[in-house]
Amino acid sequence: MVALVVAGHGQTPRRGTLKHPIIDSRMTGQEVFDGLDPKCPDEIRKRQKLVTVKYYSTDGRVHQGQLVIDEELVSDIKKVFALALLERFPIYSVIPISDKRFRKENRWDDELSMEANNTSAFNYREVTGGGRLSNHAYGRAVDINTFLNPYIKGDIILPHGATYDPKVEGTFTAESPVVREFLRLGWAWGGTWTSPRDYQHFEKPPKK
Ligand SMILES: [Zn+2]
Numbered sequence: 001m002v003a004l005v006v007a008g009h010g011q012t013p014r015r016g017t018l019k020h021p022i023i024d025s026r027m028t029g030q031e032v033f034d035g036l037d038p039k040c041p042d043e044i045r046k047r048q049k050l051v052t053v054k055y056y057s058t059d060g061r062v063h064q065g066q067l068v069i070d071e072e073l074v075s076d077i078k079k080v081f082a083l084a085l086l087e088r089f090p091i092y093s094v095i096p097i098s099d100k101r102f103r104k105e106n107r108w109d110d111e112l113s114m115e116a117n118n119t120s121a122f123n124y125r126e127v128t129g130g131g132r133l134s135n136h137a138y139g140r141a142v143d144i145n146t147f148l149n150p151y152i153k154g155d156i157i158l159p160h161g162a163t164y165d166p167k168v169e170g171t172f173t174a175e176s177p178v179v180r181e182f183l184r185l186g187w188a189w190g191g192t193w194t195s196p197r198d199y200q201h202f203e204k205p206p207k208k
Helices: 002-011 071-087 110-115 177-184
Strands: 048-056 062-070 141-143 151-153 156-158 201-203
Touching: 048 071, 062 071, 071 177
Parallel strands: none
Antiparallel strands: 048 062, 141 201, 151 156
């Protein structure tokens, strides 16, 4: 009891501030590729950069997470997260998909990350439904607040159990400052697509 009282008198710094963020992810440059699909070509993997970002989470505290993205898009991502921080737009967590909690049979599992409302970018995988590589496979797409901003195609809503309700904080609409900032930087937003409609998804494919 005594120890608790002492801590309450401010002897330890308050966590969840810009100076002392709550750490959601602290992986090494090697750990972020643990469990990567062995089919991923070296030239793609070598382009991926580990970016540290700060954000207000849904608890109103500042958190620190990490994102893996193509080297060409690092400055865009930093600008978007700086704006989200300024606007106090809540981002639930930003943890690379190689984290143990997002593994199924030791492979990266997008559904587990989406169900956890997690934000992530690089993932060497096909588009949802299959057929071709996703822009995530090149580190050129990011999914944000995935449970609040589902992927919708006909009757299919992913992650399972999610609903799209623009009134809930952390949900994207065309008016969201984060969406506008992505568009300003030349990214596309899946929330404007018709089928699928992919509210969580932002991408910037390479220029042809
Ligand atoms: Zn996506």
